Amino acid sequence: MIEYPNFLNKIFEKLENNGARAIIIGGFIRDFLLNIDSDDIDIEVYNVSSFEKLENILKEFGSINKVGKSFGVCKLKIDNFVLDFTLPRIDSKISSGHSGFDVKIEKDLDFITATRRRDFTINAIGYDVVNKTILDPFNGINDLNDKTLKMVDTETFIEDPLRVLRAVQFCSRFNLKMDKELFLLSKTMIKQNSLCELAKERIYDEIKKNLLKSTKPSLGFELLKELGALKYFPSLALREKQTWYCSMHALDKIVQLKTTNDKTNEILMLASLCYDFNSFQIQDFISKLSNDKEILNRVLVLVENLNAIKSFCLNSFNDYDLFKLSTKVNIEEIIILSESLYGLGNNIKKRAKELNILNKQMPAFLRGRDLITSGMKPSCDFSDILEDAYEAQMHGKFSSHKDAITWLRSYLLNHQ
Incomplete structure (x- = not known):
């Protein structure tokens, strides 16, 4: 049994009453199996003919974000949970870039075919909420248990170069080893400069996840180095062995010291x-x-x-x-x-x-208003006087506003 928030049952019940089949899939299932809390839940909805029909079913539960409509995705936020409802689809690469896909929504698509577009086997595990059964057509649970990251499909994997960086941050965050076939394909994609078609914001999103979500972020950077991806960051690539080691050690140490x-x-x-x-x-x-x-x-x-x-x-x-x-x-x-x-x-x-x-x-004891109170007219000299006053304060010449005023009188006498 996969446990999920109780409020979802009302949504699932309405979907079922409308002839739809809901399957929780992706990161929420993976994280549950790893005993990690997650507030992002992906739900694939089968037997719904259009995005508009899905939207009509869900609208009573909150305000729907339509930002992913072109990909058959609608977002719903309830409490602290972000729900992504998707329709089964087939993606075909037609041009470079994040949006260079032809997306076909197919309501009657079977789960295995629909799931084949996903990146890794550990993200292709589903949970049928009606039948209370786990769906694992690509043996993702075995890979989780073996602590191995494998891709679902070679052909669909290469269509999105970002998956190379996702692979790196998953290995780092969950302490997984990269499957040999995945490693070699990722290395080839990097050698062919596939990452160059990615916007730097997308690249950094994955690097940031490695930095902030991993208990040992150095693993991700060591893997980037092995894959040859540091060529995108020449200053890192040219590092001497000792300074590289020092940086990697510091990364992991900050995890313990972080704010x-x-x-x-x-x-x-x-x-x-x-x-x-x-x-x-x-x-x-x-x-x-x-x-x-x-x-x-x-x-x-x-x-x-x-x-x-x-x-x-x-x-x-x-x-x-x-x-x-x-x-x-x-x-x-x-x-x-x-x-x-x-x-x-x-x-x-x-x-x-x-x-x-x-x-x-x-905090500075002496302010501009104190200079005016002392009889001075506002001028460009104010900044120099206040700078000298703060220097005197840092040197311990005075430690209260009253003493600062005394210091000011003496200062002005000496600078007449």
């Missing part, structure tokens, strides 16, 4: 991949993955300040050093990166906590 924020963890892992790059190499590497300027800027800042943390740990530092560092980078993040790469940073973390600057810089 509760996925975006931050993503950025930390990317920074660990290019910790020894110069700014040009970092920009080149990130630009091949994403146009997100936040990612690029935060990675640049982390790598640029990594040597400072390493120097503090190996030599000495004072409070001013930490105050100054906190104006440039999030100290907790740079410490996680340093710990993952060098095993250094605990002493700095402790002192940054005591100074209350672990995740923010020290």
Whole structure:
């Protein structure tokens, strides 16, 4: 028996009353068999003549997202669950790219034929919700038990190059070994530059899943290296053995040290991949993955300040050093990166906590309004005075707003 959310039974009952047959398939079944919680549920619906009829059956259960209509898919969100209802179809590759498929919806298609278009045997396991039976025409359960990733069909596999990257992240996330036939075909597709037809956003989606969902993301990057896929990232491909090893070790270490924020963890892992790059190499590497300027800027800042943390740990530092560092980078993040790469940073973390600057810089006691209150008229000198005041504050010249005002009076007298 496959357990699924109870609210689905009302939907399944209505589908059955309309002569439809519902089969849960794909990642939800795979994850259930692996004892992994999942809130994405794919449901293939047979014996429904059109997308419009499926939509009419489902509309009472919530607002339907029609974004996948051309592929016979409608999405329904209930509570925290995302439901993808699909109609059985046959996909034929007619041109390059994600949308280069001729899609034919066939309501009477048998389960085996409909499932043959899927990528891997572990994603082709179905569950008939009426008969309460598991459907496994391609022996995906055996492959799960053997911890082996196999493709369903060679001909359909090569139609979507993204499946090569999906194979990599599945092997990494679920600790699977790639079947020899799948490995050789993936290597050939990469050699033939098949990945070049993919948008970088699609490539990065798969890489990001490897980074954020794997307990040992280095497995995915080692596999990319074996397959020859690092040619798409020249700076990584040219890495010396020691720096490559250091990056891989850091990736896995960040899994243990990571924050509760996925975006931050993503950025930390990317920074660990290019910790020894110069700014040009970092920009080149990130630009091949994403146009997100936040990612690029935060990675640049982390790598640029990594040597400072390493120097503090190996030599000495004072409070001013930490105050100054906190104006440039999030100290907790740079410490996680340093710990993952060098095993250094605990002493700095402790002192940054005591100074209350672990995740923010020290707030300035002196503000522009204080300059106006002192009798000054707004001018371009304000920024220089406030900068000097903050430097004095970081050096411990004053530690309260009252003392800052006293410092300001003395400063103005000396700069008349």
